[in-house]
Amino acid sequence: MTLLTEQTCSACNANSTEQPLTVSDMSELLVQLKTQFNDWSLIEDKGVGKLSCEFVTKRYSNSIRFTNQVAALAESVNHHPLIIVEYGMVTVQWWSHNIKGLHQNDFIMAAKTSALFLEC
Numbered sequence: 800m801t802l803l804t805e806q807t808c809s810a811c812n813a814n815s816t817e818q819p820l821t822v823s824d825m826s827e828l829l830v831q832l833k834t835q836f837n838d839w840s841l842i843e844d845k846g847v848g849k850l851s852c853e854f855v856t857k858r859y860s861n862s863i864r865f866t867n868q869v870a871a872l873a874e875s876v877n878h879h880p881l882i883i884v885e886y887g888m889v890t891v892q893w894w895s896h897n898i899k900g901l902h903q904n905d906f907i908m909a910a911k912t913s914a915l916f917l918e919c
């Protein structure tokens with residue numbers, strides 16, 4: 800099985816007709832993600848499933864540097880997370896706005912976000 804970090808995002812377009820993942824597909828992807836990076840959680844926010852992770856940083860400047868790296872990654876694939884920047888912590892949440900739920904892309908991007916943090 801190809802690691803999520805080695806997969807690429809499918810094109811994200813506003814009028815996607817794709818549906819959110821089935822529960823079984825989501826569960827399988829969550830196991831894959833947590834096997835590689837255990838800190839991600841599946842949350843539900845106003846009925847929308849999201850992947851959320853809190854990254855602990857040493858200084859605010861580290862938070863900003865990591866945030867900028869995630870932003871560059873997001874821009875490179877036109878798929879963007881919510882990022883909350885605090886002193887000592889960056890919270891990242893991935894979901895697909897166009898389908899109001901989780902897509903495989905979100906699991907790929909979550910894995911790539913964690914891989915970025917490890918290099919940071």
Ligand SMILES: C[C@H](O)[C@H](O)[C@H]1CNC2=NC(N)=NC(=O)C2=N1
Nearest residue numbers: 811813877878879894895896897
């Ligand atoms: C028009 C543009 O391609 C779309 O709005 C993209 C931008 N970034 C996006 N990011 C996320 N997380 N979900 C989307 O549906 C999405 N759509």
